[in-house]
Each structure stands twice: as structure tokens, then as C-alpha cells.
Amino acid sequence: MTSCATAESTDIINATEPHNRQVGGSHYKAMAIQPVDFCQRNHLDYCESAAIKYICRHHDKGGIEDIRKAIHYLELLLSIEYSFPPPAPTP
Numbered sequence: 001m002t003s004c005a006t007a008e009s010t011d012i013i014n015a016t017e018p019h020n021r022q023v024g025g026s027h028y029k030a031m032a033i034q035p036v037d038f039c040q041r042n043h044l045d046y047c048e049s050a051a052i053k054y055i056c057r058h059h060d061k062g063g064i065e066d067i068r069k070a071i072h073y074l075e076l077l078l079s080i081e082y083s084f085p086p087p088a089p090t091p
Contacts, residue, residue: 027060047077 028034035056039049051073058066078084 027057030060031056045077047073047080051077 028036035049035053038044039052044052051070054062054066054070054073058064058070062069
């Protein structure tokens, strides 16, 4: 039997505190409350969490694109949760 673990995957598995590291940047680490903690503690769903994430990071990472992504997730939330916009009436 062979092991599929690599040095990189072993580092991830052996990490003692995932809040002390961030993969792909540092735009969340300086925040007083990281978006993942806020979203988990408040039991937010995927669309809500994604919108919060993009709103929180737009100054430090994606700028206007992150705001557009947040709006997109809020539009998805409106559609999924509230059927908005309502379907067009049939003639």
C-alpha cells in the first residue's frame, strides 16, 4: 500500500491553527473578525457568506470586481429565497 500524502498535504493536515494562516494572500488576516468566523457563528448560507466575504475584502484585493461579485450573490439570494424578480406574466 502506498501513501498519497505529499509534503504539502501533510503540512495542511498537521496545521494546528488554521486561523493563523491564509492560503492565497493576507487580505483577511488583518481583519478584527474574519468573514469565515462571522459567517459560521451566524449560520449564514452560501450566498450570504459569499457576499460578506467579497464586501469585506474589496478594499484589499478585488476592488470593483469584488463589489460586483457581492451584488451577484445577493441577486442569487433574492432569486432563491424570494423568487425575485417574479416570473413575467404569461400573455
